[in-house]
Amino acid sequence: MVYGFVGYTRSEVDYVTTGAINLDETVSLDGVTAGFGGEYAFNDSWALRGEYAYSGYGKEELIAPAGGRVTNASIELHTISVGVTYSF
Secondary structure (H helix, E strand, C coil): CEEEEEEEEEEEEEEEECCCCCEEEEEEEEEEEEEEEEEEECCCCEEEEEEEEEEEEEEEEEECCCCCCEEEEEEEEEEEEEEEEECC
16 A cells, blocks of 8 residues: 655744854744655555655744844754554
């Protein structure tokens, strides 16, 4: 079996930096997730599965409280899963 998916994702991210830009901020981000996967059944009980997923949250403008310096941060996640399933 081969499948694909697309959907909405929401994540809470902690940005912490030190040095030229001191920043400690928690941001909630909305984004999109999409991917594909497949499953192969060896017999009636055992199957091998694999999946790839991408989640993107765009860019977030962060302003350091002391210096007023601005940085653009972006988060992209790439996830690969592999598993073996057993059906009773």
